[in-house]
Amino acid sequence: MRKSATIRDVAREAGVSIAVVSRVMNDGSGPVAAQTRARVVEVIDRLGYRPRAAARELQHQSSTTIGLVLADLTNPFFARLADRVVWDARARGIHVVLLTTQEDPHLEAESIETLIERSVGSVIATPTGGNVDKWTELIKLGVNVIFVDREIDKLTGIDVVAIHNDRSAEIATDHLLGLGHRRIGFISGPLSTSTGRDRVAGFRRAMSRAELDLDERLIQAVPFRGDLGSDAVSALLSLPTPPTALIVANTAQVRSTLRRVKQSSLAVPDDLSLVVFDDNPWTELVSPPLSVIRQPIDMLALHSVELAAGRLKGALTERPRHIRVDAEFIQRLSTAPPKKTPR
Amino acid sequence: MRKSATIRDVAREAGVSIAVVSRVMNDGSGPVAAQTRARVVEVIDRLGYRPRAAARELQHQSSTTIGLVLADLTNPFFARLADRVVWDARARGIHVVLLTTQEDPHLEAESIETLIERSVGSVIATPTGGNVDKWTELIKLGVNVIFVDREIDKLTGIDVVAIHNDRSAEIATDHLLGLGHRRIGFISGPLSTSTGRDRVAGFRRAMSRAELDLDERLIQAVPFRGDLGSDAVSALLSLPTPPTALIVANTAQVRSTLRRVKQSSLAVPDDLSLVVFDDNPWTELVSPPLSVIRQPIDMLALHSVELAAGRLKGALTERPRHIRVDAEFIQRLSTAPPKKTPR
DNA sequence: TTGTAGGCGTTATCAG
DNA sequence: CTGATAACGCCTACAA
Numbered sequence: 001m002r003k004s005a006t007i008r009d010v011a012r013e014a015g016v017s018i019a020v021v022s023r024v025m026n027d028g029s030g031p032v033a034a035q036t037r038a039r040v041v042e043v044i045d046r047l048g049y050r051p052r053a054a055a056r057e058l059q060h061q062s063s064t065t066i067g068l069v070l071a072d073l074t075n076p077f078f079a080r081l082a083d084r085v086v087w088d089a090r091a092r093g094i095h096v097v098l099l100t101t102q103e104d105p106h107l108e109a110e111s112i113e114t115l116i117e118r119s120v121g122s123v124i125a126t127p128t129g130g131n132v133d134k135w136t137e138l139i140k141l142g143v144n145v146i147f148v149d150r151e152i153d154k155l156t157g158i159d160v161v162a163i164h165n166d167r168s169a170e171i172a173t174d175h176l177l178g179l180g181h182r183r184i185g186f187i188s189g190p191l192s193t194s195t196g197r198d199r200v201a202g203f204r205r206a207m208s209r210a211e212l213d214l215d216e217r218l219i220q221a222v223p224f225r226g227d228l229g230s231d232a233v234s235a236l237l238s239l240p241t242p243p244t245a246l247i248v249a250n251t252a253q254v255r256s257t258l259r260r261v262k263q264s265s266l267a268v269p270d271d272l273s274l275v276v277f278d279d280n281p282w283t284e285l286v287s288p289p290l291s292v293i294r295q296p297i298d299m300l301a302l303h304s305v306e307l308a309a310g311r312l313k314g315a316l317t318e319r320p321r322h323i324r325v326d327a328e329f330i331q332r333l334s335t336a337p338p339k340k341t342p343r
Numbered sequence: 344m345r346k347s348a349t350i351r352d353v354a355r356e357a358g359v360s361i362a363v364v365s366r367v368m369n370d371g372s373g374p375v376a377a378q379t380r381a382r383v384v385e386v387i388d389r390l391g392y393r394p395r396a397a398a399r400e401l402q403h404q405s406s407t408t409i410g411l412v413l414a415d416l417t418n419p420f421f422a423r424l425a426d427r428v429v430w431d432a433r434a435r436g437i438h439v440v441l442l443t444t445q446e447d448p449h450l451e452a453e454s455i456e457t458l459i460e461r462s463v464g465s466v467i468a469t470p471t472g473g474n475v476d477k478w479t480e481l482i483k484l485g486v487n488v489i490f491v492d493r494e495i496d497k498l499t500g501i502d503v504v505a506i507h508n509d510r511s512a513e514i515a516t517d518h519l520l521g522l523g524h525r526r527i528g529f530i531s532g533p534l535s536t537s538t539g540r541d542r543v544a545g546f547r548r549a550m551s552r553a554e555l556d557l558d559e560r561l562i563q564a565v566p567f568r569g570d571l572g573s574d575a576v577s578a579l580l581s582l583p584t585p586p587t588a589l590i591v592a593n594t595a596q597v598r599s600t601l602r603r604v605k606q607s608s609l610a611v612p613d614d615l616s617l618v619v620f621d622d623n624p625w626t627e628l629v630s631p632p633l634s635v636i637r638q639p640i641d642m643l644a645l646h647s648v649e650l651a652a653g654r655l656k657g658a659l660t661e662r663p664r665h666i667r668v669d670a671e672f673i674q675r676l677s678t679a680p681p682k683k684t685p686r
Numbered sequence: 687t688t689g690t691a692g693g694c695g696t697t698a699t700c701a702g
Numbered sequence: 703c704t705g706a707t708a709a710c711g712c713c714t715a716c717a718a
Contacts, residue, residue, distance in 0.1 A: 004459075004484055006695055017705045022697060029697080031703055048480065053461045054406065055695035057397035059710045068441075073426035074624075076419065083416035086443050090450075095457060098411075098441040100429050107433075114438060116347075118396045137391065141347055255624050262628065281417075281598050282625035285605065349711055360689045365713060372713080374687055398711035402694045 005047040014043040025051055061142070062121035065095045066308050069111050069125035071103050071224065076280045077251050077297065078126065081148070084301030085124060092309045103224045105130030112138055122308035127152050129192050144311035148304045151194045159311075161303045161323045165195050168293050168327040169202030169249055172275045175291075175329060176245045177210050180337045181273060185236040185243035187220045187229065187257060189250040196221060199249040199277075218243055222253050229253030230260030237264060244338040245273035249293075254278060258286070269336035279330060288333035299325045348390040357386040368394055404485070405464035408438045409651045412454050412468035414446050414567065419623045420594050420640065421469070424491070427644030428467060435652045446567045448473030455481055465651035470495050472535045487654035491647045494537045502654075504646045504666045508538050511636050511670040512545030512592055515618045518634075518672060519588045520553050523680045524616060528579040528586035529562045530572065530600060532593040539564060542592040542620075561586055565596050572596030573603030580607060587681040588616035597621060601629070612679035622673065631676035642668045 007025075011018040016036060023030040024040045032040075043049075057063040068085055070078045086096050097118060099111040105128045112134045115123055122144040127135065132154050139145055139158070146159040169186075176184050186203045189196035200219060207214045217239060220232035229250065236243055248257045254276045266272045268288055276283065279294035303323045310316040350368075354361040359379060366373040367383045375383075386392075400406040411428055413421045429439050440461065442454040448471045455477045458466055465487040470478065475497050482488055482501070489502040512529075519527050529546050532539035543562060550557045560582060563575035572593065579586055591600045597619045609615045611631060619626065622637035646666045653659040 004462075007697095008695080018696085019698085019705055019707095020703090023704090026697080033703060036703080050456070050460050052401070052695055054397045054400035055710090056697075057710090058395075058401055058695080058712090059697055063397065065440075073416070073422050073429070076422070079416050079419070079422035079425075082422075082425070082441070083443060086416070086441055087445075090442070090453070095461070096441050097408075098425070098429055098439050099433070100426060102430075110433070113393070117393050118438070119347075255628070258628055280625070282623070282628065285598070285601055285625065285629050287630040350713095351711080361712080362689060362714080363687090366688095369713080376687060379687080395711055398694090399713080400694095401696095401711080402713060 005049040007049070007051065010040065010043050010047060010049045013047065014040045016040060057119065062119045062312075064093065064312075065097055065118065065120045066305075066312075067097050067099060067111070067115040067118070067120045067123040067125075069099045069101060069108065069115075069123060069127075071101055071126050071128070072252070073100060075252050077149075077278050077295065080297045081301055084298050085305055088302055088305035089309075092305065094305075094309060094312075101126075101128055103128055109134050115143070116141060121312040122146065124148055124304045124308055126150055129190075144308060146304050146307045148300055149195065153194065157320050159307045159320050159322070161300055161307065161325075162195075163295050163300070163327040164324050165198035166202035166205070168277070168329070169199040169247065170206045171202075171329050172247050172249075172293055173203050173206035175331065176247070176273060176275065176335065177206065177212075179245075179273065179335060181243075181245040182212060182338075183215070183218065183241060183243040183245075185218050185220070185233075185246040187222055187232050187236075187246070187248045187250055187253065189221065189252070190223055191221050193224075196250070203247065203249075215239075222250050224250065224252040227256050229256035230263075233257055233260040233264070237266070243272070245335070246275070248274070248276040251278040254280075269334050270339050273336055273338070274334040284332060291329075291331045291333070291335040294328045294330050296325050296327065348392040350392070350394065353383065353386050353390060353392045356390065357383045359383060400462065405462045405655075407436065407655075408440055408461065408463045409648075409655075410440050410442060410454070410458040410461070410463045410466040410468070412442045412444060412451065412458075412466060412470075414444055414469050414471070415595070416443060418595050420492075420621050420638065423640045424644055427641050428648055431645055431648035432652070435648065437648075437652060437655075444469075444471055446471055452477050458486070459484060464655040465489065467491055467647045467651055469493055470498075472533075487651060489647050489650045491643055492538065496537065500663050502650045502663050502665075504643055504650065504668075505538075506638050506643070506670040507667050508541035509545035509548070511620070511672070512542040512590065513549045514545075514672050515590050515592075515636055516546050516549035518674065519590070519616060519618065519678065520549065520555075522588075522616065522678060524586075524588040525555060525681075526558070526584060526586040526588075527561065528576075528589045530575050530579075530589070530591045530593055530596065531562065531564050532595070533566055534564050536567075539593070546590065546592070558582075565593050567593070567595040570599045572599035573606075576600055576603040576607070580609070586615070588678070589618070591617070591619040594621040597623070612677050613682050616679055616681070617677040627675060634675045634678040635673050637671045637673050639668050639670065 007018045007021050010021045023032050073079050089096050101108040108128050124146045126149045148161045151160045188200050222228045222232045248254050275291045277293045279292040283290040350361045350364050353364045366375050416422050432439050444451040451471050467489045469492045491504045494503045531543050565571045565575045618634045620636045622635040626633040626635050
């Protein structure tokens, strides 16, 4: 457990000043004689010298670190997002501090606090919807905040990377309408979230375009955490005239929803057609394989990191950007025409 | 985008010296008059002062940050592990820098390098198996390394938290043997990993205890990355006398393996019984619901963080610990007696 | 109880 | 091309 070498150790050992060593480390920050450089380099890796990140960060405004604030790594969507963000960031020499909110604004506030102390340069986050003031403060401090997947309406002037939630829901709905379904159930995330609202909006639009009047009971908004997805299904199925198709637009609740569907004695797709948001690795492993809305997670991650890194270097225009990418509808075997057309 | 307040700003504003402010921040590092403190506190949150992490870290040996080096967040096992580690760490006021290796020793080396520069106090990692020297260096530098899930035999003297891999495989095998299976296929991770070796060892032990001689072709070691799981299944099924049961002990390849099984025209469990390692959320959603070995991920995370935090504070005995927890076999519907007993 | 001064490891600015 | 030296923001003896 030896103490690690500092720049001074290297300087002494190589018989130069620390300034020279510093220049050697940051290639191009100043002239160094080839011969001197060679000697220094030799000493550097003989001693295994590595500049201390903390010392560097102390003088620059902010660190080469970005904060990643996600709701919940248990959700494959976020897990994959994290995987790609870490990957893309690494390719740019950026480190990632990971924080999770579990959808709890209180934890989110704590996370923001942490990120300020660590003076990260950028933050990529899936906001809970609260903490408007905290986020504002973070931005005032000069931190580049990028919301991914969701956004907060009140917080304009922030970069956003997400899919066209409304359009995606619309496409899924149109697909079912095209198959002949008239009563379609819709399970969405909380309407306090942008994704929840947007997806419901898309659903409504498709329904009204088809000139169907919408039974409000067919829309169920379910929180992200907890096990309420199955309750929502129960509620839908026990309606006087139950839906013949179901769109599960709350990614987090897809699982519990499916569990409930499976427990029901209904056959999919004969008794009930099913479309779910988010193409997890197992959606094609279940029976029947599920028709899904596939979010281009890699793109979401890539754009987020690009923004985070770009703004870090001040390379980007000041204007906040709203990047929206298209999700892809993938038809598999969980959707089919309704067995008996409603009379 | 105001520049954030420093300790000096607070001191000036409150009409005291920076030393006093420092003492107020680190409660108990020195005496402060109640009245003075009140005044300072008032200024502190009026100015929104927050000590800069980098400056703090600069003087202490190491930061309040731990590194988490995982193979691949795409794998639900690691994703859940990450989720719990971040959670447990947060509860202790510890931040987590996340790095992924994608099972690539080269990336792993890079990660270790990063962690040294950031002078993290502890590292929780699922090692690829390589980089023995790098890991050694990290430890020599005084960093507490905790291997979780896997270990490196050559690297003794490191904390390890994992399940009883051998015993788990043994139990799964015994279960199948008890059902009457005699030819059991086994898909494991690479034998260069401790989990791979241990699980195979458990399998062998169970087989030999049952006094069955083992057809070596029934054991398939498959890399973690890539899509070779399905090939392994094909190989097994095309044997002259194919197995009547299959244990998939390579967590990472469970999915592609299952896909291949599903494509085959074999019925589970009638033609082929199935046990897989790792209880993902979807294992009971597929048909039939899978019999699994459930790893107590929460425990793995908890013990890891406890070790990481404990050693950080120097609160632990010097001796490296090997913590092994039991996995749980959960029988569902993918295992049954073989249809026709082999003649 | 409070203040002063030195140092943590780097980078950056100027003289040599 | 190289070398002092002053920051960066905070902690911590040591003095007052």
